[in-house]
Amino acid sequence: MSSNLLPEPPVTGAAAVPLRRRSSGPDARKFARDTADSDRSGLFRRRPRAGAAQESSDEQGRYRRPGRWSPRRWSLRLRLLVGQVLLLVLVVVGIGTATEIALQQFLVHQLDTQLVESEKHAVFDSGGGPDVGPLPDGMPAHPPPESKSSGPGPDFLNRGGVQPDSIGAVITDGKVTAAGKIGSDGGEAALSDVAKSQLTDIATDGKPVTVDLDGIGSYRVVAEQTYKHTTVITGLPMASVNATLVRGLLVSVIVTIVALAVAITVGVWVIRRALAPLDRVASTAARVARLPLDRGEVELPVRVPASDSDPGTEVGKLGAAVNRMLDHIAGALSARHDSETRVRQFVADASHELRTPLAAIRGYTELAQRNRDEVPPIVADAMGRVDAAAHRMSGLVEDLLLLARLDSGRPLERQTVDLTPLTVDAVSDAHIAGPDHRWDLRLPDRPAMVVGDGARLHQVLANLLTNARVHTPPGTAVIAALDIDADGSVVWTVRDDGPGIPAALQPEVFQRFARGDSSRSRHAGSTGLGLAIVAAVVKAHGGEITVDSVPGRTEFTVRLPSAQVDSADRTA
Numbered sequence: 001m002s003s004n005l006l007p008e009p010p011v012t013g014a015a016a017v018p019l020r021r022r023s024s025g026p027d028a029r030k031f032a033r034d035t036a037d038s039d040r041s042g043l044f045r046r047r048p049r050a051g052a053a054q055e056s057s058d059e060q061g062r063y064r065r066p067g068r069w070s071p072r073r074w075s076l077r078l079r080l081l082v083g084q085v086l087l088l089v090l091v092v093v094g095i096g097t098a099t100e101i102a103l104q105q106f107l108v109h110q111l112d113t114q115l116v117e118s119e120k121h122a123v124f125d126s127g128g129g130p131d132v133g134p135l136p137d138g139m140p141a142h143p144p145p146e147s148k149s150s151g152p153g154p155d156f157l158n159r160g161g162v163q164p165d166s167i168g169a170v171i172t173d174g175k176v177t178a179a180g181k182i183g184s185d186g187g188e189a190a191l192s193d194v195a196k197s198q199l200t201d202i203a204t205d206g207k208p209v210t211v212d213l214d215g216i217g218s219y220r221v222v223a224e225q226t227y228k229h230t231t232v233i234t235g236l237p238m239a240s241v242n243a244t245l246v247r248g249l250l251v252s253v254i255v256t257i258v259a260l261a262v263a264i265t266v267g268v269w270v271i272r273r274a275l276a277p278l279d280r281v282a283s284t285a286a287r288v289a290r291l292p293l294d295r296g297e298v299e300l301p302v303r304v305p306a307s308d309s310d311p312g313t314e315v316g317k318l319g320a321a322v323n324r325m326l327d328h329i330a331g332a333l334s335a336r337h338d339s340e341t342r343v344r345q346f347v348a349d350a351s352h353e354l355r356t357p358l359a360a361i362r363g364y365t366e367l368a369q370r371n372r373d374e375v376p377p378i379v380a381d382a383m384g385r386v387d388a389a390a391h392r393m394s395g396l397v398e399d400l401l402l403l404a405r406l407d408s409g410r411p412l413e414r415q416t417v418d419l420t421p422l423t424v425d426a427v428s429d430a431h432i433a434g435p436d437h438r439w440d441l442r443l444p445d446r447p448a449m450v451v452g453d454g455a456r457l458h459q460v461l462a463n464l465l466t467n468a469r470v471h472t473p474p475g476t477a478v479i480a481a482l483d484i485d486a487d488g489s490v491v492w493t494v495r496d497d498g499p500g501i502p503a504a505l506q507p508e509v510f511q512r513f514a515r516g517d518s519s520r521s522r523h524a525g526s527t528g529l530g531l532a533i534v535a536a537v538v539k540a541h542g543g544e545i546t547v548d549s550v551p552g553r554t555e556f557t558v559r560l561p562s563a564q565v566d567s568a569d570r571t572a
Contacts, residue, residue, distance in 0.1 A: 151190075204223045211235075219236065442479065456537045465480060
């Protein structure tokens with residue numbers, strides 16, 4: 001059932017407000033925007049601290065979240081493992097590089113020794129030369145050995161003991177007169193013209209050099225002159241040296257891979273074992289974080305185990321510090337609870353004690369006002385002001401006493417309450433109190449039954465409607481709706497099209513004495529306890545309340561378990 005409650009001028013002495021209902025479709029009329037000078041934002045505005053916005057932007061810039069793959073976001077385990085692996089890679093690569101360089105120098109030196117020996121024999125076989133000693137007086141030059149083949153190479157290649165793939169050449173007057181290569185089968189092969197041209201560029205200083213000869217590859221060659229002023233060149237292939245270096249490099253790579261695999265496996269196990277106490281400390285902190293520390297008497301039985309709080313280790317120092325911190329927190333929470341208990345007891349006792357003198361003040365003022373014609377006007381006006389202040393003080397005392405009772409956990413009345421007539425009564429009272437507002441009532445087609453205290457539930461809706469009336473300008477449309485969710489919960493909503501609540505105040509709007517007016521003016525008749533009482537009563541009934549506010553739309557939503565759901569929960 002949905003109906004609209006049309007505002008009518010209140011009639012003096014009327015016992016009830018005449019309600020005229022009319023059905024409304026699913027599309028409710030849109031809220032009208034009001035351009036009145038007063039707005040709710042003025043009541044709920046909190047002056048920001050000077051420089052707060054600049055400090056906030058500076059903090060955001062200083063603590064900007066690092067990138068997704070930034071090492072700053074890596075876990076400690078990953079950092080330690082990556083550091084260990086990188087260090088091992090650097091060490092292995094350094095050792096491998098040094099080994100390759102040393103091996104290359106050794107093999108080249110060994111090859112050069114063989115090359116120089118071959119060169120001496122070649123020069124000696126070619127008639128001798130300065131590097132093999134002076135030619136004796138009267139002794140002819142050493143005749144070359146008899147040629148065993150008619151190949152393109154010089155005759156000294158046919159000498160016994162020449163290694164396969166060796167090369168030899170003789171240069172006379174800058175021209176290659178003989179050049180060849182010994183094959184693996186002992187036969188000679190000619191060199192290309194490009195290779196011969198490369199050989200003519202070699203210095204005849206008797207120092208081995210490495211040359212990439214055309215068609216045959218890399219060779220270590222040496223050139224010397226003979227007594228006949230010819231140049232004799234011999235060369236040995238670098239293939240065996242290169243092959244040995246490649247095999248050494250392959251062995252180094254395999255050793256590196258195996259070492260990395262072993263290091264990662266062992267490192268993961270060692271790091272996980274070493275950081276296990278840190279995980280237990282973090283688990284202890286997580287268990288403490290899950291405890292409800294914001295209310296009631298709080299106990300902190302959780303502590304870091306003694307095995308993980310040994311000050312002799314780094315993790316133990318952390319565990320010991322966490323235990324000391326938990327001890328201090330437990331002491332502070334205990335002191336806070338004791339202080340809150342004393343304050344609540346004081347508020348309850350003071351509220352209870354103030355009820356009697358306030359009732360007496362109100363009684364005497366009412367008695368005096370009955371004979372206001374017999375007293376001077378100034379006295380009558382003063383008595384009226386005293387009566388208004390006494391009524392306001394009585395309301396504040398009753399609110400404080402109610403909150404103290406709810407804080408102490410005293411149970412409320414438990415009976416089945418139909419919220420439909422209760423909602424109608426609350427909206428009717430709001431209509432009388434705020435005739436300048438536009439009130440709309442929406443009800444379900446079936447009874448909305450809950451289990452609770454009917455008077456306190458009426459106070460919940462009355463406070464929400466009063467909040468909407470007091471903090472919105474005249475002409476504001478206020479909708480009070482009652483509905484039943486699919487899960488059986490009963491939902492109250494109070495929505496208005498006023499200026500809204502500032503976002504900074506919304507998280508604390510249900511706290512006691514929460515106000516946006518820092519001057520705490522009493523012109524609106526607000527004590528700052530209305531929404532706090534609403535939240536406390538709703539919580540005592542097992543429900544929840546939320547607020548959603550933007551300029552032009554503010555909605556309070558109260559969810560209460562229905563009588564059917566509550567009965568089913570108790571049965572289960």
